[in-house]
Amino acid sequence: MAESFLSIIADTLLKNIISPSIKQTISLLNASDLKRLEETMTYIKAVLLDAKKLQQHNQTLRFSLTKLRGVFYDAEDVLDEFRCDALRKELKTVRFSSISIPFAYSLRMGHKIKKINKRLETIATDFKRFNLGENVQILQNRPYVVQSHRDTHSLMTSKVLGRDQDKENIIDLLVQPRGVETMTVIPIVGIGGLGKTMLAQLVYNDERVSRSFPLKLWVCVSEFFDVARLLCEIIFNINHERSDGLPVNALLTLLQSLIKGKRFLLILDDVWNEDRVKWDELKAILMKLDYLHQSKIIVTTRSLAVASIMGTQSPFELEALSHEDSLSLLLKWAFNQGDEERYPNLFPIADEIVKKCKGVPLAVRTMGSLLYGKTRQRDWELIRDNHIWKLDQEETTGILAALKLSYNHLPHHLKRCLAYLSLFPKDTLYDTDYVIQSWLANGFLPSPVQEDDVCCEDIGLQYFKDLRSKGFVQDVDDKVTFYKFKIHDLIHDLALSVSQEECLTIYQQTISASENVRHLAFAEHYPMRILQPFLKKLKGLRTLVNLTPWGQFREVEKTFLSACISYFKYLRLIELENCTLKALPKSICTLKHLKCLVLSSFHNLRRVPKSIHKLQSLLTLRLFNLPRFQVSDNLRRLINLRFLEISGDDMQLREVRPGNWSSLRFLYFYKCTTLKCLFEGMENLTSLKDLIFEYCYELESLSRSLKFLVKLEDIFIISCPKINLLMEPQGIEDQNLHLGLKNFIIRDAPSLRDLPRLLLEASASHLEFIEIRGCPELEALPNWFQNLISLQRLEIIDCPKLSRLFDGVEHLTSLKQLKIQQCPTMNDKYRPQTGADWSKISHIQEVHIEEQKIIKSS
Secondary structure, eight states, rough: OGGHHHHHHHHHHHHHHSHHHHHHHHOOHHHHHHHHHHHHHHHHHHHHHHHHGGGGHOOOOOOOOHHHHHHHHHHHHHHHHHHHHHHHHHHOOOOOOOOOOOOOHHHHHHHHHHHHHHEEEEEEEHHHHHHTTHHHHHHHHSSTTOOOOOOOOSSOOOOSSOOHHHHHHHHHHHSSOOOOOEEEEEEEETTTSSSHHHHHHHHOHHHHHHOOSSSEEEEEEOOOEEEEEEHHHHHHHOOOOOTTTTHHHHEEEHHHHHTOOOOOEEEEEEEEOOOOHHHHHHHHHHTTTTTGOOOEEEESSHHHHHHHHHOOOOEEEEOOOOHHHHHHHHHHHSSSSTTTOGGGGGHHHHHHHHHHTTTTTHHHHHHHHHTTTTOHHHHHHHHHHHHHGOOOOSSSSSHHHHHHHHHSSOOOOHHHHHGGGGGOTTTOOOOOOHHHHHHTTTTTOOOOOOOGTTOOOHHHHHHHHHHHHHHHHHHEEEOOEEEEOOOOHHHHHHHHHTTTTTEEEEEESOOOOOTTOOOEEEEEOOOHHHHHHHHOOOOOOOOEHHHHHHOOOOOOOOHHHHHHHHHHHTOOOEEESSOOOOOOOOGGGGGGTTEEEEEEETTOOOOOGGGGGGGTTOOOOEEESSOOEEEEEEGGGOOOOEEEEEEEEEEEOOBTTTTTTTOOEEEEEEEEOOSSOOBGGGGGOOTTOOOEEEEEETOOOOGGGGGGGGTOOOOEEEEHHHHHHOOOOOHHHHHHHOOOOOEEEEEEOOOOOOOOOHHHHHHTTTOOOOESSOOOTOOOGGGGGGGGGTEEEEESSSSSSSSOOOGGGOOOOOOOEEEEEEEEHHHTTTTTTTSTHHHHHSSSSSSETTTTTEEEOO
């Protein structure tokens, strides 16, 4: 499955070969070698699709693809070395032209490129022996090829448990009359294995549905969404005759004659198409059928994006089975009818197995199938303790097979992003900020390009949203500027199965790994004498993560970290947390490829090495919860930083000069116990988007220089007991100020009496969300709030001295959500229906007053 990554890596390599930073650093000696590399890469990329199709049946070709992955990564490392050296030269303000490149450097880099070329050309020769490229063309020329092995039908093959209410809800939607003169499309959405098709079968075969729809049609759409093919399948449902080859107009005429004014129910099962144009083409044809407004269409899909494109109403999101139904389903598949009563000793084990399946019917049925015929308690215990990812990877049925179908349909760039999540334990609560910074460090996102104003973080957030819409993440919690989320255990199993050659987490087990591992996490502590032989194998490692349970501290040996730095020259990400380490080895500053450094909860760490400014590739630096840390002045020389978290009790950094941190987008002060005010020169942070303060006990005010930060979108101030935000406009310049702030949150600020008019009112056309919580001295909301014409959400919680909202609240037509809690006077005044001032907020779509919640239909 890791071969799926090859296409995206090939794309990245080709882009890097012709990038300005490479051209800037190559000499005439290297140019011809680089040209050869480009030509060989172009050929290999062109035949990769065919190679991946044929490798299933050819062991030699499969071995070549495995070798190719390693060569690709080594080529990436060499090209990244050019980039790093170009950056260093640029910082020394010396133009790195071909005549100024040292001869020794050219020879050394030329030798590395030649080695890569030789390895790639050997693989290219292997590919040519297999005549790669021809099979792709043959497949492309075949009409109406369904590229999926999965087919579905309308017949029920077994009794379904736990879906009675879901069935009733959908049938209600089908049989109720609909007044609009258009088609009704009901999407059923859920991850693979949740039972979407089976639910559709239940509905399709219900007698009430049969009475309401004289004509019932079932089409398995699958991955190949072709209008002519789908029309042929619909027609075949009616007359059981093939009409392949007819033009679309002829198919429409034939279908119209077969429908003959009948109401119909059309099931479009297993839809993957996210191209709105294709759906619009089919929709336009269906709209020409008689009685369409009385007919209904059900769509089953794993993708919320598909549901959004096709549905005429909110998607019916299928939920997991209850524990009781899951247990009944497991026993049904594990025993012949009634036999389970003979083995009561197995019921507690069955209960534990069902919990692992998390309500996914496919998982439950697969486990039940494994248990069928086994009545010894030990056999059940083995299956309970051997997690489902231990299933044979060559299985063509079962959980992983169903989920792999979803995975295979992902774009290549999302496959790498999903696989990387397997590095962390199950039930990890991920946060998109951290995940996106990890993706960026490892090259899964486009590199930042300052001159084109490419926002790679926004691209990463879109990748997350794409994974969410395709059902690969769950339990998503919107935190305003980022998301918390989990992945289903079965999705984790899938990610583990597709990444096992590249991602490895070491638990309590024998330490062994393939040399192809690129991302490594330690969940246990091991002595250096055990680790050293293992570490020496992993020359190409890019990610090193030390996982420690919250609240526990681990003695990470300095020799271990020094050895890792010595062995892993191409590290892109280091994360160490909950460690007792007192100092970092100075050699960490030699890691010129390092893009992300996370040091979290080091209670003894005082400082980073003085030469940390040499890490000029560093994009992310998270110095989180370091109570004794000295925030030194040399951090500002990390001029390419985009994401910075700092904490500590000694703030030596006083000033940000022009050119320092000009790419910085995220700045987070956490437990900076001596921070009283912001740095001088904050106006130089021209790219800053998010500014956050938390547990900064001495912070008293914000700097007026923030008014120069036109890209600033979010300010959060949390648990800063001395903060007050009086910041009135001064002079004509401030009166005409236009800022882009979107979200403002202040929580637990017992000294707050004023809000920053300068920043908020200047952002009136952009500001969407304000939260004010835990401010006992705030006595009034200013009347200039009525100027915040873009405000959509306002939350006021635990502000007991506030007695009213601001004047003009009734004129804020953009305000859609208002929450007032733990504000006694306001609670009474704005209580729904009965409060004296309820009429002033009754236009708002969603109002929460204490426990009362009013939601008006839109």
